[in-house]
Amino acid sequence: MSLVDQKQEQILEAALKRFSHFGIAKTTMTEIADDLSTSKASLYYYFPDKTALVLCVAESILSDFINEQQQVLENSEDFKQGLKDLCVIRVGFGYKYFMMHIGDGQSDINTSDPKFRSLIDGLKQKELEFVSQYIKRFVESGWVKKLDVQETAQAIIDVLVGIWIAEIHVHNKSLFPCERLFDGIKVKSERVISIFCDGLKRS
Amino acid sequence: MSLVDQKQEQILEAALKRFSHFGIAKTTMTEIADDLSTSKASLYYYFPDKTALVLCVAESILSDFINEQQQVLENSEDFKQGLKDLCVIRVGFGYKYFMMHIGDGQSDINTSDPKFRSLIDGLKQKELEFVSQYIKRFVESGWVKKLDVQETAQAIIDVLVGIWIAEIHVHNKSLFPCERLFDGIKVKSERVISIFCDGLKRS
DNA sequence: ATTTGACTAATTAATTTAAAAAGTCAGAAA
């Protein structure tokens, strides 16, 4: 890893700390520079602007998010349990990075930025693919009945995203994430996934 | 019906028209009065304040909403079809009264108003009850397997609300409701309900 | 090649001012 890359890594790390604690909007470039005992101008030597920095951090978090989910599904031999584990990972990430408001609407990120959009779209694509793949595996093993795997995968994702957003929305009075909120999301998601899986089982 | 009641009805009707077209915030008491060729002060003879008027309108809409859903379920002999019809009714109301933003977050209504809260809570209670009742009927008929009906009813509602809010959220760039958005909600809801029902079927 | 202090430009926040809407009331009309 080159020296430039190392420095970039340090900056990303420092930015991530601030972003995940205070949110993107409440983090200034000067603060990140100060944390690294360097100057703001120096940051601009490594990143063209704040948006690029934010995008790098978001990309790092989100690809971890997606990869962990993929791994959990790939290593699961129990269809229902695999999807429940998926819920746990999703909630864990949501709790950890809540302040960044990546997923929900009140985002600090400019969600219409084409670079951000294409990042999100790519990850959604990948997510749809590995959930489809997961279902396909269990269709082939005979546990799940024959169906349109992609459509079904999309339905599962829709449900999880839906419960997620609805729950955050309803308990929105509290600006900060509380464990109770995320526990609620976990419980509801797992409950729905359970029924859902029964509906996919070969009868 | 007394003369006072009649006048109140007229006011509610006029208010509903404006509210559902322009939203609550963009409707003034003077405009409602003008529509009825009367004076603003006159409105205040029949309603103590704007909030009371809004609450009356909301109550009228929402109880219709709930009652139509209840009727559809009560008259359904096909478990899955009944729930799909429920989706259709929900989407229809959403489309009709979208501008009032009753359900979603960006509400023109002060959602923390205790009177509004108790109205909502009461209706949610009722909704949970008749969905539970619906499931119970099909458990007893043997079509649905034995399960905690209330928990299951809540899961169905969570899913429908979730898809609803998530979809509005994602396509939020368009300030106004478009048919495509609500078609999307309908399709996704029905798709999920279908799988869900299979999961509840006695095997 | 990398860093920096001192700079400008663009955003955001705070303050003030003006406009609009909510809400009141004494007295008129039915």
Place this chain on the structure above:
DNA sequence: TTTCTGACTTTTTAAATTAATTAGTCAAAT
């Protein structure tokens, strides 16, 4: 007596102005 209204006050909301902060630049230094 019940219902209605114009003229009024109070409260909210919107627009305009100003001040402060932050993003982003650059010539000079390391």
